[in-house]
Amino acid sequence: MVNLLCIDDIKPRMKGWSAHVTVEEKIHVATSKHSPTRYQKVVLADSKGSRVEGIMFNTAVEKMGPKFHVFKKYLISNADVREIEEKYQTNGLTIQWLISTRTVVEELDEQATDLLPSQFTAASFKDLPLYADSKSHAVDIMAVVVDSMPVVPIKKDLKESFVQRFLIVNEEMIPTVLSLWNAFVENEGKLITDQSNKHPVILCRRLKVVTYNGISLSTRNDSVVIVDPPIRDARTLKNWACRNEKELLVVSNEKPYTNQSPKMFYGPQHKLSTITDVLPTEKVSWVKCMFSFEHILQKYYYMACVKCRRLTDADYGCTYTCNHCNEKQCRFDIDLTDHTDTITASIFGEQAETLLGFTALQAMDYFNRNEELPLNKLHEELKSKMFIVQLKPGNTKNDGSYQRYTVAYYFEDNAENTSFRCQSPVASKVQNSAPESTASAHLSPEKTESSSKTRRSLLETFSGSEESAAKKKRSK
Numbered sequence: 017m018v019n020l021l022c023i024d025d026i027k028p029r030m031k032g033w034s035a036h037v038t039v040e041e042k043i044h045v046a047t048s049k050h051s052p053t054r055y056q057k058v059v060l061a062d063s064k065g066s067r068v069e070g071i072m073f074n075t076a077v078e079k080m081g082p083k084f085h086v087f088k089k090y091l092i093s094n095a096d097v098r099e100i101e102e103k104y105q106t107n108g109l110t111i112q113w114l115i116s117t118r119t120v121v122e123e124l125d126e127q128a129t130d131l132l133p134s135q136f137t138a139a140s141f142k143d144l145p146l147y148a149d150s151k152s153h154a155v156d157i158m159a160v161v162v163d164s165m166p167v168v169p170i171k172k173d174l175k176e177s178f179v180q181r182f183l184i185v186n187e188e189m190i191p192t193v194l195s196l197w198n199a200f201v202e203n204e205g206k207l208i209t210d211q212s213n214k215h216p217v218i219l220c221r222r223l224k225v226v227t228y229n230g231i232s233l234s235t236r237n238d239s240v241v242i243v244d245p246p247i248r249d250a251r252t253l254k255n256w257a258c259r260n261e262k263e264l265l266v267v268s269n270e271k272p273y274t275n276q277s278p279k280m281f282y283g284p285q286h287k288l289s290t291i292t293d294v295l296p297t298e299k300v301s302w303v304k305c306m307f308s309f310e311h312i313l314q315k316y317y318y319m320a321c322v323k324c325r326r327l328t329d330a331d332y333g334c335t336y337t338c339n340h341c342n343e344k345q346c347r348f349d350i351d352l353t354d355h356t357d358t359i360t361a362s363i364f365g366e367q368a369e370t371l372l373g374f375t376a377l378q379a380m381d382y383f384n385r386n387e388e389l390p391l392n393k394l395h396e397e398l399k400s401k402m403f404i405v406q407l408k409p410g411n412t413k414n415d416g417s418y419q420r421y422t423v424a425y426y427f428e429d430n431a432e433n434t435s436f437r438c439q440s441p442v443a444s445k446v447q448n449s450a451p452e453s454t455a456s457a458h459l460s461p462e463k464t465e466s467s468s469k470t471r472r473s474l475l476e477t478f479s480g481s482e483e484s485a486a487k488k489k490r491s492k
Contacts, residue, residue, distance in 0.1 A: 018093075023066035026097055028111065034093040036124065037062055039084050041221060041240045044199040045077055056081050059107060060092070069100065069109040072116075079117050086242050093120035106238060136221070141190040144233070147225040149300045154222040154236065158249060159184035160257040162191075163268040164212045167201055180205045183268060184218070184233075187256060191267050193232035194220070196241065204241040215257040215264070216243050217250040227300075227406070227424055288404075291357040296409040296419045303405050304429060305352040307371075310395045312360075316348045316372060316379035346376035350423070352405060361407060361421035402429045 018034045026033050041059035048055065056077045058070040070092075072080050084090070095113035115121065139147075139155035147153040163183035170177050180201045182194045196205045208216050221240040223233045235241065244250060257264060287302065294301045346368040351358050369375050374382075374389060382389050403426050410420030 022064055023060070023062045023068045023111075024064070026068075026111075028097050028099050030097055031094060034091060034120075035062060036089060036091055037068075038089050039086050040067065042084055042086050043238055043240060044203070045081070046237060057106075058084050059109070060090075060113070067107075067109060068111050068113055069107070070095070070113045070115050073114075076116050076119075080115055080119065080121060083121050083123070087246055089124040089126055091120070091122045091124055095119045136219075138186075141186060141188045141192055144192070144225050144231045148227050148231060150225065151299070154224055154239075155233070156219075156221045157184075157186070157223060157233065158217065158219050158253060159186045159192075159194075160253060160264070161208055161212060161216050161218060162257075162264045163271075164209045167205070178202075180209075181232075182208060183271070185264065185267060186253065189263070189267070191271070193228065193230075194218075194223070195226075195228070195232065195234040197235050200235050200239070200241055204243055207243045211243070215254055215261075217245070217254050217257075218243055219245045219247075219250065291352060291354045291359055293356075294359065294407060294421075299408070300424070301407045303352060303354065303407060304402060305354045305405060306402060307350050307398065308353060309348060309350040310391070312349050312351070314348050315383050316346060316368075316374070316389060317376040317383070318347050346372065346374075346379060348372065352407075352423075359419075359421060361423050363423040363426075367423070367426070403427065404429045 019032055021033050021035055023035060023037070026035060037060040039058055040061045041057075043057045045054055045056045047053065054074055054077050056072050058072075059067055060070050061067045070084075092113070092115070095115050098112055098114060100110055100112045136156055138158050141157075144155065147155055161182050161184055165181040165183075167178055167180045170179055177198055178201045180196050182196070182205075183191055184194050185191050204218075208218065219240075219242040220233070220235075222236055222238055224236050226232055226234050228234075244254075288304050289301050291303060291305060294303060346366075347362060347364050348368060349360050349362050350371075351360050363371060372379070372389070372391075373394060379389060405426040406424045408422045408424045410422055
């Protein structure tokens with residue numbers, strides 16, 4: 017006779033038991049950090065809503081892993097039951113069933129519940145900025161995919177990764193980009209792409225919120241993405257998408273997510289730092305400062321890959337085969353100054369073009385004619401403006417003389433007029449966000465010379481390397 021028990025009644029080291037469970041989550045196969053051991057986790061639930069973690073190692077991953085399908089029901093018997101060490105606990109689960117090739121696992125014919133998984137609370141898209149770049153918070157969402165983008169290879173530290181981005185929405189109609197990485201591209205990404213014209217609904221758990229093209233979502237190693245889950249809420253959302261197909265087509269064509277205001281990323285939960293307190297160990301920092309770049313000799317553009325934004329020596333407009341797309345990107349350095357200090361950071365893409373008032377192609381045209389951009393009026397107009405800026409650290413140069421920073425987002429702060437003046441500050445009100453890149457930021461502020469004394473032929477100034485140009489030795 018089968019000793020059928022609920023999950024809560026099955027205790028560590030217990031033998032001779034069976035349970036009816038539904039697979040709520042199936043996480044991708046992973047490898048241990050300090051050994052070649054491969055493992056795969058599943059989250060199992062019973063009819064009472066109790067949950068337990070199932071785990072398979074090595075051979076069991078290959079033999080038993082394919083048996084488990086999300087939202088299917090199973091009879092499981094005599095798995096080894098053990099407590100999970102606190103440092104390995106996830107999802108609030110403290111008990112683990114070790115599923116080996118000896119464990120009895122049989123799929124049941126009865127239908128699984130038609131409800132959302134237990135402990136699933138979909139985040140509102142309008143609340144996503146609250147969790148931007150947080151290491152401790154992940155979000156669950158359910159959404160409709162309205163557009164699929166190509167798979168993009170990305171190389172970092174000699175390791176190649178793959179990312180595929182999708183445009184998703186729900187009833188709130190706030191278009192958001194979801195990035196799937198590596199294994200998710202090969203599995204869920206392919207499935208979504210194959211069904212992209214049918215408004216697939218995705219249920220995602222433990223996504224991280226990142227500041228890429230505005231506020232966007234990205235998978236983590238322990239994320240779960242389920243395509244068209246067989247549940248009532250997903251069918252309701254798909255029916256909503258079918259009724260609003262014309263509106264979703266407009267969203268897909270216009271890509272309004274690229275026009276999100278940087279103001280939406282900043283809220284009471286973000287603490288402003290002074291320039292002196294900005295640390296490269298912090299993933300992001302918010303500062304209130306003035307802008308200045310009148311004294312910095314620079315080209316205001318660089319030739320780069322439109323996807324990975326890395327430098328290339330190819331000429332504009334030529335055709336060649338490499339990892340770079342030979343597209344122009346607007347980029348320049350600016351000094352950020354508050355009452356404590358000054359650092360230099362870089363600003364990129366559409367944000368840079370909006371701030372500068374010129375496109376990358378126009379900047380390149382001025383440079384090729386050996387003419388300076390007409391920026392005097394802009395420099396003078398914006399000397400009294402303050403900005404709220406999100407900074408991100410980049411790599412430190414080998415000699416350790418300066419730290420690299422990026423202006424990820426910024427907007428003009430109209431709360432108060434400035435009470436001090438910095439050296440030739442420049443800025444303009446920005447309503448668009450843009451992808452990020454980096455340039456050098458000196459660790460100490462510099463005193464500037466008069467523009468008339470420092471201007472030289474731009475062709476002479478920038479005849480050197482792209483990466484070493486536009487930096488002068490200055491002292492307090």
